[in-house]
Amino acid sequence: MPPYRIIIDLSDRMLHVLEQNRVIRSFPVGIGRMVTETPVGEFTIVNKAPNPGGPYGAFWMGLSKPHYGIHGTNDPSSIGHMSSHGCVRMYNPDVVALSKLMNIGDRVTIRP
Template sequence: MIHTVKAGETLFAISEDYRTSLSAIVAANPGINPNMILVGQQIVIPNLPHPDTIPYTIHISLVNRTLTLMNQGVVQKVYPVGVGRMLHETPVGDFVIVNRAPNPGGPFGSMWLSLSKKSYGIHGTNDPSSIGHYVSLGCVRMYNQDVEELARTVPNGTAVYIRP
């Protein structure tokens, strides 16, 4: 997978966002100076397929509180979700699923899908009544059976587009 450096990012922060060691990123990018990366620079993230090779994309609408799964540009399914509340908004942007954890426990329900933004993910919930509302600390909540279905369908590297 290729990451394009954005303003304010460091190579260490990129490694944390993708849950990949800094040494692995340096090794995958010969000649890179870890102390000086430039906006717009292309960084290879090892062990993740490029999203263009995956037929699925996920589109999250914060205002509609929906997650739409698309397969080759065609809507496959629309799920209701809970999203971040005031002062803890869900981040808007383009991300990818970098890893997953079944049964993470607590408020995260039965499945956690990590996004390429540290501390954010798509996950189940131990409070199904929160779905459809602005309630989380920024993550996207789904019914447990829905996030399990999503996790069985999409691989790591799947693009996730979060919009207002």
């Protein structure tokens, strides 16, 4: 599988998957609230877990910043909004599709 990377644009609440600097998929996301903002910076995927339970929906991908990740949601109406405690929320079918592309160690850039 070729290496992919993720760029998350907080301003338009979109997650983009890139292959060799070319966007191949884009997904809408929910991001952190003002008091619990999604962190900006360069991270990597450090773990992956299907069906983590609770508010994390169908899949969890943990980031190299402890306690933050990309995950599904049990509240699909939160996608597109500032609604999380800092994590990046996705529709469950989208996060499952993303999980099939991404590997542990892949880069994740979160920008304002």
